[in-house]
Amino acid sequence: MFIDSHCHLDRLKLEEFDNNLDNVVNAALAEQVNTLLCVSVTLEDFPAMAEQTAHYENVWLTCGAHPLNQGDEIDAEQLALLANNSRVIAIGETGLDYFYAPETKPVQLDSFRKHVRVANQLKKPLIIHTRDAQADTLAILREEQAENVGGILHCFTETWEMAEQAIAMGFYISFSGIVTFKNASALREVAKKVPADRFLIETDSPYLAPVPHRGKQNQPAYVVEVAKHLASIRGTSVAEIARQSSENFHRLFPQTKA
Ligand SMILES: [Zn+2]
Numbered sequence: 001m002f003i004d005s006h007c008h009l010d011r012l013k014l015e016e017f018d019n020n021l022d023n024v025v026n027a028a029l030a031e032q033v034n035t036l037l038c039v040s041v042t043l044e045d046f047p048a049m050a051e052q053t054a055h056y057e058n059v060w061l062t063c064g065a066h067p068l069n070q071g072d073e074i075d076a077e078q079l080a081l082l083a084n085n086s087r088v089i090a091i092g093e094t095g096l097d098y099f100y101a102p103e104t105k106p107v108q109l110d111s112f113r114k115h116v117r118v119a120n121q122l123k124k125p126l127i128i129h130t131r132d133a134q135a136d137t138l139a140i141l142r143e144e145q146a147e148n149v150g151g152i153l154h155c156f157t158e159t160w161e162m163a164e165q166a167i168a169m170g171f172y173i174s175f176s177g178i179v180t181f182k183n184a185s186a187l188r189e190v191a192k193k194v195p196a197d198r199f200l201i202e203t204d205s206p207y208l209a210p211v212p213h214r215g216k217q218n219q220p221a222y223v224v225e226v227a228k229h230l231a232s233i234r235g236t237s238v239a240e241i242a243r244q245s246s247e248n249f250h251r252l253f254p255q256t257k258a
């Protein structure tokens with residue numbers, strides 16, 4: 001059994017699936033991908049996402065605003081209100097992305113800080129998006145005592161040094177289809193080093209389809225390809241990757257254990 005620890009079900013183009021999200025969830029189940037974490041990227045879209053996925057017992061939610069979706073300043077009270085729901089098991093995705101939007105740094109920093117505070121207030125782990133912002137990401141996590149809740153550095157593409165420091169603060173490192181890309185040899189070295197009790201797998205679907213599905217719309221069923229590549233990188237079996245990553249997910253989110 002596999003867990004897709006990060007997908008955006010409300011961003012899928014459903015035309016490919018007969019306009020029915022059931023077909024996406026069933027395609028995942030057919031590959032034994034039986035738990036999904038559906039990640040929020042704006043507070044405005046959160047209620048619709050929650051409603052769209054309400055009838056799936058195996059789909060859990062996060063609540064937050066992506067660092068690249070910063071329109072107005074984030075309202076921490078609104079975030080806490082929306083996230084105070086038993087189906088919401090984490091806060092995010094939040095974090096810093098200086099690769100795509102260095103000009104929005106101040107807004108990103110403010111939003112990130114507020115997310116960490118709400119996570120501590122609600123005692124829910126964080127889903128962190130971090131790109132080209134290692135020092136600031138780690139600094140905020142430290143200053144705001146994120147180690148009280150821990151969480152996930154999702155779609156990880158940064159250095160081993162960063163992974164190591166985040167792991168020391170109780171974070172998990174999640175690998176996406178990027179580990180299957182030809183030019184990702186540095187990342188594969190990181191994926192080799194992460195301790196067995198600290199890694200997770202994700203699709204980040206509909207984005208970043210793994211090899212051999214490049215160019216297609218990504219979907220949770222494809223997390224199996226991430227697991228296959230991780231197995232060969234780490235010199236273990238796919239079954240062992242599935243077991244370890246699922247165990248890790250349930251340790252971080254005990255309420256998801258059936
Ligand atoms: Zn992200």
Ligand SMILES: [Zn+2]
Nearest residue numbers: 006039093204
């Ligand atoms: Zn995402």
